[in-house]
Amino acid sequence: MDMKATKKKLGIKERYAHMTRGLGWEPTYQPADAVFPYDKYEGIKIHDWDKWVDPFRLTMDAYWKYQGEKDRKLYAVIDAFAQNNGHLNITDARYLSAIKLFWQGVSPLENYVVQGFARAGRHFRGEASRVACQMQAVDELRHYQTQAHSISNYNKYYNGFHSQRHMWDRVWYLSVPKSFGEDALTAGPFEFLIAISFSFEYVLTNLLFVPFMSGAAYNGDMSTVTFGFSAQSDESRHMTLGIEAIKFLLEQDPANVPIVQGWIDKWFWRGSKVLALVGMMMDYMLPKRVMSWKEAWEIYAEENGGALFRDLARYGIRPPKGWADACEAKDHISHQVWLLFYEYGGAAAFHTWSLTNEELDWLSAKYPDSFDKYYRPRLEFLRDKHARGERVYQSTLPTLCTTCQIPLCFTEPGDPTKISHRETVYEDEKYVFCSVHCQEIFCNEPEKFVQSWLPVNQIYQGNCFNPDVDPTAPDFDPLKAVLEYFKYNLGRDNGEFEGSEDQRNFAMWRGQASKN
Amino acid sequence: MSVEIKAVEIKPLRNTFTNVAELIGGDKPASRYQEATLGVQATTNMHYRPTWEPEFELFDPRRSAIQMHEWYGLKDPRQLYYASWTIQRAKEQETQEANFDFVESRCLHLSLSDDVKKLALDVLLPLRHAAWGANMNNNELCSRAFSEVLISPAIMQAMDNLGIAQYLTRLGLLLDEPEVLDAAKAEWMTGEAWQPLRHMIEDSFVIRDFMEIFLVQNFVFDGLLYPLIYDRFVDDTLTSRGGSAVAMLTSFMPMWFGQSSKWVDGVLKVAVAESEQNKALISQWTNTWRDRAVAALTPIAAMAFGKTQETMLNEVVEQFNARAKKLGIAA
Amino acid sequence: MSKVFIIVQANEEARPIVEALLQDNPHAVAQESPAMVRIEAEGKLTLNRATVEELTGQPFNIQQLHVNLISISGHIDEDDDYLTVAWAN
Numbered sequence: 007m008d009m010k011a012t013k014k015k016l017g018i019k020e021r022y023a024h025m026t027r028g029l030g031w032e033p034t035y036q037p038a039d040a041v042f043p044y045d046k047y048e049g050i051k052i053h054d055w056d057k058w059v060d061p062f063r064l065t066m067d068a069y070w071k072y073q074g075e076k077d078r079k080l081y082a083v084i085d086a087f088a089q090n091n092g093h094l095n096i097t098d099a100r101y102l103s104a105i106k107l108f109w110q111g112v113s114p115l116e117n118y119v120v121q122g123f124a125r126a127g128r129h130f131r132g133e134a135s136r137v138a139c140q141m142q143a144v145d146e147l148r149h150y151q152t153q154a155h156s157i158s159n160y161n162k163y164y165n166g167f168h169s170q171r172h173m174w175d176r177v178w179y180l181s182v183p184k185s186f187g188e189d190a191l192t193a194g195p196f197e198f199l200i201a202i203s204f205s206f207e208y209v210l211t212n213l214l215f216v217p218f219m220s221g222a223a224y225n226g227d228m229s230t231v232t233f234g235f236s237a238q239s240d241e242s243r244h245m246t247l248g249i250e251a252i253k254f255l256l257e258q259d260p261a262n263v264p265i266v267q268g269w270i271d272k273w274f275w276r277g278s279k280v281l282a283l284v285g286m287m288m289d290y291m292l293p294k295r296v297m298s299w300k301e302a303w304e305i306y307a308e309e310n311g312g313a314l315f316r317d318l319a320r321y322g323i324r325p326p327k328g329w330a331d332a333c334e335a336k337d338h339i340s341h342q343v344w345l346l347f348y349e350y351g352g353a354a355a356f357h358t359w360s361l362t363n364e365e366l367d368w369l370s371a372k373y374p375d376s377f378d379k380y381y382r383p384r385l386e387f388l389r390d391k392h393a394r395g396e397r398v399y400q401s402t403l404p405t406l407c408t409t410c411q412i413p414l415c416f417t418e419p420g421d422p423t424k425i426s427h428r429e430t431v432y433e434d435e436k437y438v439f440c441s442v443h444c445q446e447i448f449c450n451e452p453e454k455f456v457q458s459w460l461p462v463n464q465i466y467q468g469n470c471f472n473p474d475v476d477p478t479a480p481d482f483d484p485l486k487a488v489l490e491y492f493k494y495n496l497g498r499d500n501g502e503f504e505g506s507e508d509q510r511n512f513a514m515w516r517g518q519a520s521k522n
Numbered sequence: 523m524s525v526e527i528k529a530v531e532i533k534p535l536r537n538t539f540t541n542v543a544e545l546i547g548g549d550k551p552a553s554r555y556q557e558a559t560l561g562v563q564a565t566t567n568m569h570y571r572p573t574w575e576p577e578f579e580l581f582d583p584r585r586s587a588i589q590m591h592e593w594y595g596l597k598d599p600r601q602l603y604y605a606s607w608t609i610q611r612a613k614e615q616e617t618q619e620a621n622f623d624f625v626e627s628r629c630l631h632l633s634l635s636d637d638v639k640k641l642a643l644d645v646l647l648p649l650r651h652a653a654w655g656a657n658m659n660n661n662e663l664c665s666r667a668f669s670e671v672l673i674s675p676a677i678m679q680a681m682d683n684l685g686i687a688q689y690l691t692r693l694g695l696l697l698d699e700p701e702v703l704d705a706a707k708a709e710w711m712t713g714e715a716w717q718p719l720r721h722m723i724e725d726s727f728v729i730r731d732f733m734e735i736f737l738v739q740n741f742v743f744d745g746l747l748y749p750l751i752y753d754r755f756v757d758d759t760l761t762s763r764g765g766s767a768v769a770m771l772t773s774f775m776p777m778w779f780g781q782s783s784k785w786v787d788g789v790l791k792v793a794v795a796e797s798e799q800n801k802a803l804i805s806q807w808t809n810t811w812r813d814r815a816v817a818a819l820t821p822i823a824a825m826a827f828g829k830t831q832e833t834m835l836n837e838v839v840e841q842f843n844a845r846a847k848k849l850g851i852a853a
Numbered sequence: 854m855s856k857v858f859i860i861v862q863a864n865e866e867a868r869p870i871v872e873a874l875l876q877d878n879p880h881a882v883a884q885e886s887p888a889m890v891r892i893e894a895e896g897k898l899t900l901n902r903a904t905v906e907e908l909t910g911q912p913f914n915i916q917q918l919h920v921n922l923i924s925i926s927g928h929i930d931e932d933d934d935y936l937t938v939a940w941a942n
Contacts, residue, residue: 016695018933024695025688028703029654031711035724044574061929064916066685067615072919074612077605091532117562121665124677128661133654137684140661144677148604151558151674154539155605158557162534171541175566185569192572192580212924216860216889223888231888235862238923246929296887310926313855313940317928320941457570464567493540515532 022063027056030133044129048194051259055132058254062243064141073148076236080152083232088159094519095226097293099164099512100503103356104218104291105230106166109157110355111183111283112214114174116237117150118187119143119202126195135254138247142203145240152236156229163515164508166355169493173355176470177492178461179283179347181411185458186280190273192454196255197269203248205273205326209314211241212306214284221288221296249314256321263322268450274326275443278335279410285340286347289369290361298372303336328443331419337376338422341369345384346415352399353485355494357503360389380422397502401485403462407440408455409447413462416440432456545594555601560594562670583668586733588793588800593669595796599788600675600781607678611685614774621770622692630767631697638765639697645755645826646772647694647706648716652747653687655723656680659739666732675785679740682782686775693771715821722818733793734807740786742811745845746819748779750838755826787849794850805852812842812853854896855940857927863890867921869913873904889923897939898927 016024033041045052064072086092096102123143127136161167174180190201219234255262285299315325326332344358351358361369366385369377388398404413418424428439432452439445448455464470468477471487486496494500498507537543538552541561546552552560568580578585583593590596602610625631634642660680667673694703710716726743729735752775760768794801816839823831846853859874861867863885874892875881881894892898905913915936927938 016700018931020700021695024691024700024703028691028707029650029687031651031707031720033724033727034711035721036728041724041727047574061931062916062919063931064919065688066681067619067688068916069681070608070611070615070685072916073608074615075920077608081605114564117670118564120677121673124661124680125665127680128658128665136661140657140677140680140684143661143664144604144681147674147677148608150562151554151604154557154562155554158538161539162536163532165535167539168536169540171539171561171564175564181567181569184564184567188569188580192570192574194573212926216924217886220886220889235888235923239919239921242922242925243919245925249928309856310858313857313926316855317940454570454573459567459569511535518532 018063022060022065025065026060026134026137027132030136038131042129042131044125044195045131048196049265050196050255050262052131052255053258055130055135057257058132058135059250060134060138061246061250064243069141076239077148077152080232080236081155083228084152084156084159087156087229091515091519092228093160093163094512094516095228097225099506099508100291100357100359101225101227101293102160102164102166102508102512103358103503104287105157105160105222105227106164106356107283107287107291108218108230109153109160109167110170110173110177111180113150113153113157113170114180115183115187116146116153118191120146120150122191122198122202126199129195135251138243138250139199142240142244142247145244148240149233149237152233156233159229163511165495165498165506166357166508168495169355172493176461177355178406178465179354179412181406181459181461182283183280185411186276189276189454199248199251200255200266200269201273201276203244204252205248205270206277207241207244208248208252209274209307209311210277210281211245212310213281213302215241216306217297217302218284218288221292221294224294224296225292252318252323253321256318256323260322267323270323271327271443272447272450275328275332275441275447276410278328278332279412279440279444282339282343282412282416286343289340289372290344295368298369299340300336300373303333307336308333327446328441331441331443334419335416337373338380338417341373341377341381342415342417343412345381345388346404346413348388349398349400350404350413352401352501353489355492355499357501357506357508359503360392361385376422392502392504399501403465405438406460406462407444408437408458408460409439409444411458411460412440414438414440545592553601554606555598555603558603559598559670559674563668563673581668585666585668586731587803588731588733588796590793590796590800594671595792596669596671596789597792598671598675598785600784602675602678602785604674604678611682614777615685618689618774621773622696625767625770626696630770634697634765634767635763638760638763638768641826642756642760642765642768643694643697643702643706644709645751645822646690646768647702648710648713649747649751650687650690650694650703651707651710652719652723652743653683653690655726656739656743657683657687659726659729659735662727662729663732663735663739666730666735668732672732672736672789676736679782679785682778686778689772689774693768696771697768715825718818718820719822722814733804736786736789737804737807738811740782741790742808742815742842744779744782745786745842746812746815746838748776749841750819750823750834751826752776752779754834754838759827783845787845790849790851801850801852808846808851808853812839812846855927856893856895857898857938857940858891858893859898859900859925859938860889860891860923861918862921862923863888864921866917869905869908870900870918870921872908874898874900876908877901877904897937899935899937902934 120143123139127140127143130136190198215234215238219231223231255266288299347354348358391398406413414425414427416426418426426441428445430437465488470491472491475487503509537549542552542556543549545560564581572580657680660676664673664676726738756769756772794804823835827834843853871890878894878898881892884891902913902915927940930937
């Protein structure tokens, strides 16, 4: 018998190669193209999948160990939060609107990409790339579920959380993230990877999670900050998948460069539009503010993204086409989106409100080049009207951008007084866009984007009423019927914060809890 | 600002999300499994057709020939959601790790006789590729399935499959030098005994019906392979020949198979009971793939058991048929 | 040179990681925000296993970083003994 006392320990790199690459094989009983039917039609050329590197090299044993540890901690916080009425520790009930919007508009995306990453994790030919995608798939499952479990407690006590799943498929503003996610999921696996792992996770996700979650901590929401940072610890792996993916694609074949550049252009722009919602959350919905959207954009998009694109220049990649316009918009989008939701507050499943002078002053200081000139007067005008008992609610339906599906509310680059608006005629139909970049995305894939399920158009076509309503009835109220189709509890989920049930309940419960 | 919050009795406005309430018979307190899973997948008003499969909607139950009036009836009796899954696996991994440490520190792997060690490696190491095949099929299941009650356990199952492939890899690295992994792969690719199994697994890679993928991989393949290899070969044959160290290094697998079978049975039972058409189709898939799998496992049983191969395989098939029958499958 | 960063949660487990980063990367600076610490440096940042072990007197696996990591920027090179993030420009 061979009695070697101890064997040579393999280094992490060698060991990982055995644990991933070594497992796969080239099929011979079925054609490889039948087993992997999706990785060629996008035109991406891969010559050597073994060049894919996963720098973290997590194997399942370590994965379970660390993820188990993270979740034990996270659920201890979730339990404690529920047991001790942790929701009464938040700064004030206005804060809940940010969490509602997160739950309605961001959490479903986490769930969406589970299937996208499972598809990539099955259909790329290289084993190491597949393992990285699979881990992300199951991580994303984690993110959706931990969010559901954290939000579960808020749902018990506050409005606007209850029908997130139903609303996602129907509500006008949620078609913005929904169409974003479905655009990525219906794309080929490589575009999906560039869309989500690179453009979203690497370039943009820090903007969502880092300052916003720090804001949650600042506003006393231990539940959200804990799931947020816990998710973010997986996100670092996902961001790494994004940057490794792009390097790999660019190094494999020069013909990949223009294809990848096109995807970067498209997905950076689409992502920056979705994040306009986050800008509003940071600047307007956090009662205590950590940093402005503009500051977050400068740190996480301009500085970090700038470093990234300088790095990618050696492959012939330039910053995304919409970069300059998106950077210019940092002074404007959070205000424009807030005004949109304030005025359409009757149709949103969260509350909006008038800002205090102190809050207006904060925004003036953070946005010296734009706020006083373009937005403060309008906000003060709306506040005055509200004070006179004439709270402004828009009831006409807005025009939606065919690509990003946001109502036309953004302004022309270089002219913040002029609403940006583009049109294209395709097969005798007219399509409207919020920007030249959204127009270009449409024109590159018109056969895809003509399929957009645009809520406003669907409302006009009568597709957004519950089956039992009779639109010919004399007392038919179309707006009310649409909001019922959305499953809103009218007057409780939507509208002005001042006087809302959430405001009353929070004040009453906190009063009970903090007094003798 | 931090306020001292007393524990006060506050009456909740509602107990759970409406998508959950609709599936559990009204607004009542829901479990974490239910809130993580029930009614979660998007169902309507989809924007674009998949460029990779324009004949279907993005989320589309027509990707299976099985029909259900309510897909969320296919619940997982284990009620696993991510946290309960990963925490449970972390505990099991700790035990498995302790087993690896125990074997290594006491040099139990060196006490195996050469022929037992060779037999263990010959039979077990090519199976890391079969586990990788299972991982591929469960990823495919996850990506194509309709309803979160399938999507969510499918990706956990896929990761379990990967974990098993990696435990087998570690077993090879502990018992011998890394070259044995290459040798086992060569066997998998060209060794005569392994070709029917590899052929069958590669054929399963082109199945597009997600319920068929579910059944073929998790019910038929696993349902025959695990009892044959881990119960009979590792726990009986090898152990009786002084190879209990190998059983320690693979203790995760039979334990895992017992758990995953609960999910598999839970799904199939409901799908079969739904309609005669479902029952007929599931029975047909089961019979076709079982016969194929038995043929594919025959040369491996010969390698593992020698003279008793027929008895061993027959026992496993009988056990499988009895399980199928209990689920209402005409097997 | 572009800046790289590592952001970790502000908690007890991450404290020696922050300390090790600052000790081994004299050009790095730490910025604190609610619940998190961001360590930023020009060009490159390295976390060494040995330094963390020295600070805590406990064994440390580089992959333990994942438990408290919030974000990271730059190209990553991880081995048993270190993790480096760097930009090539």
